[in-house]
Amino acid sequence: MTDSVVLGLELAYWQQSILRVIGVLVAVLLPAGTFVYVFLFKMVSFMQSRLGPMEAGPFGSLQLLAEVGKWLQKEDITPERADRVLFKMAPYLVVGTVLLTYMVVPFGPDLHLAKFDTGIFFALAVSSISSLGVLLAGWASANKYSLIGGLRAAGQLIAYELPMILAVVGVVIQAGTMNMSGIVAAQAGGSIFGVDIIGNPFFITQFVGFVVFMIAVQAELGQTPFDMPIAESELVTGYLTEYSGIRFLLFFIGEFAAAGAFSAIAATLFLGGWAVPSAWVELDNNIFNLLGPIILLTKMMLIGGFIFFIRFTYPRFREDQLQRLAWTVLIPISLANILVTTVLKVAF
Amino acid sequence: MSEFLRDYLTVAIFAALTAGLLAGVLGLGKLIRPVRPQRDKYLSYESGVDAVGTGWDQSPVRYYVFALLFVLFDVEAAFIFPWATQVEFYGWFGAIEMIVFIVILTLGLLYAWRKKVLRWL
Numbered sequence: 001m002t003d004s005v006v007l008g009l010e011l012a013y014w015q016q017s018i019l020r021v022i023g024v025l026v027a028v029l030l031p032a033g034t035f036v037y038v039f040l041f042k043m044v045s046f047m048q049s050r051l052g053p054m055e056a057g058p059f060g061s062l063q064l065l066a067e068v069g070k071w072l073q074k075e076d077i078t079p080e081r082a083d084r085v086l087f088k089m090a091p092y093l094v095v096g097t098v099l100l101t102y103m104v105v106p107f108g109p110d111l112h113l114a115k116f117d118t119g120i121f122f123a124l125a126v127s128s129i130s131s132l133g134v135l136l137a138g139w140a141s142a143n144k145y146s147l148i149g150g151l152r153a154a155g156q157l158i159a160y161e162l163p164m165i166l167a168v169v170g171v172v173i174q175a176g177t178m179n180m181s182g183i184v185a186a187q188a189g190g191s192i193f194g195v196d197i198i199g200n201p202f203f204i205t206q207f208v209g210f211v212v213f214m215i216a217v218q219a220e221l222g223q224t225p226f227d228m229p230i231a232e233s234e235l236v237t238g239y240l241t242e243y244s245g246i247r248f249l250l251f252f253i254g255e256f257a258a259a260g261a262f263s264a265i266a267a268t269l270f271l272g273g274w275a276v277p278s279a280w281v282e283l284d285n286n287i288f289n290l291l292g293p294i295i296l297l298t299k300m301m302l303i304g305g306f307i308f309f310i311r312f313t314y315p316r317f318r319e320d321q322l323q324r325l326a327w328t329v330l331i332p333i334s335l336a337n338i339l340v341t342t343v344l345k346v347a348f
Numbered sequence: 349m350s351e352f353l354r355d356y357l358t359v360a361i362f363a364a365l366t367a368g369l370l371a372g373v374l375g376l377g378k379l380i381r382p383v384r385p386q387r388d389k390y391l392s393y394e395s396g397v398d399a400v401g402t403g404w405d406q407s408p409v410r411y412y413v414f415a416l417l418f419v420l421f422d423v424e425a426a427f428i429f430p431w432a433t434q435v436e437f438y439g440w441f442g443a444i445e446m447i448v449f450i451v452i453l454t455l456g457l458l459y460a461w462r463k464k465v466l467r468w469l
Binding site for chain 1: 351354355356358359361362363365366367369370373374376377378380381382383384389390391392393394395399402404405407409411414415417418421422425428429432433434435436439440443446447450454457461466467
């Protein structure tokens with residue numbers, strides 16, 4: 001791969017790796033920070049008729065940096081009963097999986113961190129490791145609230161993993177590939193029953209899959225109405241109860257980076273990713289290597305705004321309702337979606 | 349090295365990057381944060397009440413049954429994905445085979461549903 005060309009430059013593998021490392025840091029931290037500021041600080045404030053942070057920087061835009069500074073200075077406490085090794089390992093797992101999930105998202109024709117043929121499968125596999133991190137955190141804290149929260153989180157994550165996977169199958173059937181760049185290309189160059197004016201964005205032709213996927217994402221992220229693992233009125237903060245200072249912040253960063261990662265994946269799978277319909281404009285590699293990340297970020301913000309809008313609008317489900325929704329509604333619907341998609345794909 | 353393996357080398361690089369990054373942040377915190385040990389700080393926090401027993405008492409692991417069901421459907425997904433990329437190639441033959449496969453597994457889900465194990469109680 002030494003001869004692969006990025007933006008007209010020929011780069012050796014180690015040079016590409018350095019670029020990718022910088023790229024993934026920007027790609028993870030920029031959306032995560034933007035999500036926290038725009039949605040968690042500002043959008044919720046306006047929804048609640050208040051201004052939100054206004055002091056740090058213009059319109060409070062540097063509030064996040066101030067927060068990081070604050071958390072860094074807090075004392076780091078590991079409870080004496082805790083399993084110290086697992087307790088300290090949990091944040092690594094949770095944050096690490098998010099970074100690996102980002103790897104498969106293409107940001108432009110050549111801007112991909114790794115071009116797996118099994119792209120979306122890899123992302124789903126890696127993202128499910130984060131439930132292990134949550135379970136570890138809950139178990140290692142040796143705290144009853146933490147353990148209950150951790151077990152709830154594990155039950156929730158595995159219950160909603162399935163509808164998510166099965167919803168993605170519909171997209172894979174339509175695109176005919178698991179490669180994320182291939183899925184983008186299928187949407188940009190596709191057509192709906194011969195009409196190609198907007199390509200074939202899968203949120204139209206896979207609308208059921210899109211809705212199921214978004215519900216599952218909401219649950220995987222533990223956002224309200226699916227926030228029983230950290231239900232603060234019942235369990236203090238669930239599996240995060242014993243975490244303080246910077247370790248707590250790492251979980252928090254992991255949560256919002258995961259929101260960014262899933263928004264990016266949803267935008268790629270259902271909204272066309274970095275591309276615009278090829279009926280509008282020719283998808284020139286050089287132009288779209290620059291425009292692509294901006295287009296993708298715009299779509300991510302749409303998806304993220306939707307996720308946080310739901311989060312701040314609806315109250316929490318009960319734990320048993322959550323499991324019932326996953327197993328008796330979402331999984332049958334997504335299985336039916338696969339069957340219908342198959343029949344339509346083969347028939348037409 | 350093939351491109352395939354290089355992509356997985358990138359995975360390893362990113363995993364190492366995460367570990368290094370987090371260790372760096374935690375190390376930076378260690379330089380500037382205070383350490384003032386007091387015994388009470390290290391007790392388990394259970395709403396201000398002294399903890400009775402540890403968090404590791406026996407407790408019902410309710411998600412056990414769900415985990416078993418999850419394995420069932422996860423394996424199903426592992427079979428569906430390779431076929432899903434080749435739907436057009438296999439045509440009606442593959443479609444009917446897969447419909448039979450999915451229906452059989454759905455019967456399993458229905459059985460679990462009727463046995464009332466799909467309840468978190």
